[in-house]
Amino acid sequence: MPETNTPYALIAEFETAADIMNAAVRVRDAGFRRWDVHTPYPVHGMDDAMGLQNSKVGWFTFFGGMTGFTTGMSMIWWMNKWDYPVVVGGKPLFSPMFAFPVSYELTILLASFGTLFGMLFLNRLPKLYNPLLKSRTFARFSNDRFFITIQCDDPKYSSTETRKLLEDSGGRQIHFVED
Amino acid sequence: MADAVSSQGALKLAGPPRELERVPLVLNQRPMGWISDKIAGIAEGKTPRWWWIAFAISFSVMSMMAGMIGYLISTGVGVWGLHNTVGWAWDITNFVFWIGIGHAGTLISAILFLLRQKWRTSINRAAEAMTLFAVVCAGIFPVVHTGRVWFALYPGYLIPFPNANSIWPQFRSPLLWDVFAVSTYGTVSLLFWYVGLVPDLATMRDRATTKMRKFLYGLFALGWTGSNRHWSNYEKAYLLLAGLSTPLVLSVHSVVSFDFAVSQVPGWHTTIFPPYFVAGAIFSGFGMVLTLLIPLRSVCGLHDVITIRHVELMCKVILATGSIVGYAYGMEFFIAWYGGNPYELYAFKNRAFGPYWWAYWTMISCNVISPQLFWFKWCRTHVVFVFIVSIFVNIGMWFERFVIIVTSLHRDYLPSSWGMFYPTYVDVLTFVGSFGLFMTLFLLFMRFLPVIAIAEVKGVTPQADPHHALGGAKGHH
Numbered sequence: 001m002p003e004t005n006t007p008y009a010l011i012a013e014f015e016t017a018a019d020i021m022n023a024a025v026r027v028r029d030a031g032f033r034r035w036d037v038h039t040p041y042p043v044h045g046m047d048d049a050m051g052l053q054n055s056k057v058g059w060f061t062f063f064g065g066m067t068g069f070t071t072g073m074s075m076i077w078w079m080n081k082w083d084y085p086v087v088v089g090g091k092p093l094f095s096p097m098f099a100f101p102v103s104y105e106l107t108i109l110l111a112s113f114g115t116l117f118g119m120l121f122l123n124r125l126p127k128l129y130n131p132l133l134k135s136r137t138f139a140r141f142s143n144d145r146f147f148i149t150i151q152c153d154d155p156k157y158s159s160t161e162t163r164k165l166l167e168d169s170g171g172r173q174i175h176f177v178e179d
Numbered sequence: 180m181a182d183a184v185s186s187q188g189a190l191k192l193a194g195p196p197r198e199l200e201r202v203p204l205v206l207n208q209r210p211m212g213w214i215s216d217k218i219a220g221i222a223e224g225k226t227p228r229w230w231w232i233a234f235a236i237s238f239s240v241m242s243m244m245a246g247m248i249g250y251l252i253s254t255g256v257g258v259w260g261l262h263n264t265v266g267w268a269w270d271i272t273n274f275v276f277w278i279g280i281g282h283a284g285t286l287i288s289a290i291l292f293l294l295r296q297k298w299r300t301s302i303n304r305a306a307e308a309m310t311l312f313a314v315v316c317a318g319i320f321p322v323v324h325t326g327r328v329w330f331a332l333y334p335g336y337l338i339p340f341p342n343a344n345s346i347w348p349q350f351r352s353p354l355l356w357d358v359f360a361v362s363t364y365g366t367v368s369l370l371f372w373y374v375g376l377v378p379d380l381a382t383m384r385d386r387a388t389t390k391m392r393k394f395l396y397g398l399f400a401l402g403w404t405g406s407n408r409h410w411s412n413y414e415k416a417y418l419l420l421a422g423l424s425t426p427l428v429l430s431v432h433s434v435v436s437f438d439f440a441v442s443q444v445p446g447w448h449t450t451i452f453p454p455y456f457v458a459g460a461i462f463s464g465f466g467m468v469l470t471l472l473i474p475l476r477s478v479c480g481l482h483d484v485i486t487i488r489h490v491e492l493m494c495k496v497i498l499a500t501g502s503i504v505g506y507a508y509g510m511e512f513f514i515a516w517y518g519g520n521p522y523e524l525y526a527f528k529n530r531a532f533g534p535y536w537w538a539y540w541t542m543i544s545c546n547v548i549s550p551q552l553f554w555f556k557w558c559r560t561h562v563v564f565v566f567i568v569s570i571f572v573n574i575g576m577w578f579e580r581f582v583i584i585v586t587s588l589h590r591d592y593l594p595s596s597w598g599m600f601y602p603t604y605v606d607v608l609t610f611v612g613s614f615g616l617f618m619t620l621f622l623l624f625m626r627f628l629p630v631i632a633i634a635e636v637k638g639v640t641p642q643a644d645p646h647h648a649l650g651g652a653k654g655h656h
Contacts, residue, residue, distance in 0.1 A: 015651070016651025017642065018652045038406055040405060041643055043645060046407045047407070050407055055411050084341070084345060088349055105356075105434075106359065111423050112366070113370070122412045123408070127402030133402075143212055143382065144211035
């Protein structure tokens with residue numbers, strides 16, 4: 001693919017899980033920051049190979065769940081005890097016991113929404129335009145190939161050294177995509 | 180290169196002795212490209228003729244259900260065989276039956292995930308789809324059984340909304356807990372299913388040949404690029420959703436059982452109900468998973484992905500849960516005698532030897548006796564045999580709910596108000612129609628979406644492991 005004036009990223013293809021893993025370690029050790037590994041399935045151990053931190057999705061789950069539980073309890077208290085109390089079967093107007101099942105379900109409901117939207121937010125998805133997807137070679141990431149992409153705006157990026165690093169790590173079909 | 184490394188001899192030396200080796204989850208060492216082609220291929224290309232025939236039948240049966248519900252709503256619940264003595268019958272039986280079926284999908288997708296049961300990857304997508312469609316079928320019955328269904332949403336006996344007198348729904352009733360449990364269950368199952376689908380939708384997008392398919396799959400794939408930074412958050416989210424779905428699925432059928440157990444009716448008012456209902460739900464759900472997947476596997480040629488080992492493992496789950504259900508039936512009788520309550524004891528004697536004895540013994544034969552055949556390996560590994568037993572399980576579990584609901588109601592405290600329940604043709608056709616709805620949704624699913632989790636199956640193959648010789652590792656083994 002011809003190089004253009006506004007290159008977005010350099011893409012290198014790898015054939016096996018072990019190759020991409022070794023290459024990822026080398027790119028990490030070279031000190032790149034704006035780079036990524038693209039695989040058809042999550043490769044076990046790749047987070048360490050890339051030097052990623054533990055995911056923060058759990059915080060969104062936690063706050064979603066807390067919101068759900070407090071919403072459930074306060075909604076039931078407000079509706080059945082405060083706004084319009086009606087005695088049914090001599091039971092108390094409010095008790096955390098009978099309010100529990102509904103609050104429990106709402107905990108799970110909002111925790112799940114928190115998880116989904118937290119994951120999407122952290123991944124900056126949905127992303128309707130991504131220059132990487134313009135490369136036909138790259139489209140095999142969802143089939144059976146592994147890719148490393150290094151963005152051209154990475155501070156460590158150099159048009160010759162970076163390509164050499166990827167070649168030395170075993171990358172093939174190294175090419176640019178334009179923005 | 181991945182194929183070139185597959186030197187059988189070297190692997191055999193490194194592995195355990197031959198008799199201890201596990202059957203691989205994907206047979207014949209299929210490469211990743213094969214997995215994508217095989218599974219995505221089902222939803223691509225020309226629609227096969229059998230699909231159109233199956234769809235035409237399912238759609239007609241579903242339309243019949245729509246007609247029956249239209250008749251019910253325009254006329255009133257009197258078109259069913261219900262009366263003052265038996266106020267719940269096929270409607271709630273069908274509701275509990277369908278919601279129970281859904282439980283296997285969540286068990287496979289969530290609980291087996293937490294237990295690191297890798298074989299789940301071949302069946303979780305279809306089972307989760309089955310869960311969603313079963314919840315859709317289940318949801319219809321409690322809504323329509325109330326008669327004037329337009330009051331379900333406004334002024335709201337199903338959602339917290341004050342009625343005409345500004346009175347809120349009252350949360351002391353398990354029926355309202357049920358509304359929250361089932362709607363949460365449906366929503367979370369959908370989220371979980373969709374999250375699992377995103378990487379596979381990207382596969383469908385990248386394989387799409389028409390603009391329309393590329394656009395639609397691309398839209399729902401959200402711009403997925405298999406980035407490991409994304410996978411990292413994705414896997415955490417998937418783990419958390421599995422962790423959330425596990426207590427959810429256990430709670431849903433517990434809450435459904437509260438609809439009965441919290442009441443004072445002999446035969447319903449028992450503390451064993453929540454665990455017994457959950458075990459029964461998983462039992463019936465696995466029955467339905469096998470009923471669907473055994474034909475799917477032969478029609479689509481998925482023998483290398485849904486292997487005999489998968490079928491056998493599901494049979495073992497059926498055997499375990501069927502035995503729990505059998506134990507619960509026995510324990511109910513023991514407590515009815517040991518509890519010393521004459522009404523309770525009568526309810527159980529009446530179940531087994533009263534006018535509905537045939538329903539009770541159908542239930543016992545299908546749910547307690549038939550799964551015991553799965554102690555034998557031959558029975559677990561012959562798919563036609565497994566398919567027949569799975570049908571028995573479905574029948575038995577429908578009868579279980581019928582027995583619990585109708586035999587408990589038809590004779591309670593006052594002999595003067597005893598009676599019998601006879602279904603009308605509207606009861607029967609509505610229930611049959613719900614299978615049409617279920618199959619219509621399932622056929623659409625298998626025509627447009629990958630029926631097996633492509634990315635997950637790739638992840639459990641040996642070539643996915645960077646430390647395995649097939650994954651390109653050198654020198655470790």
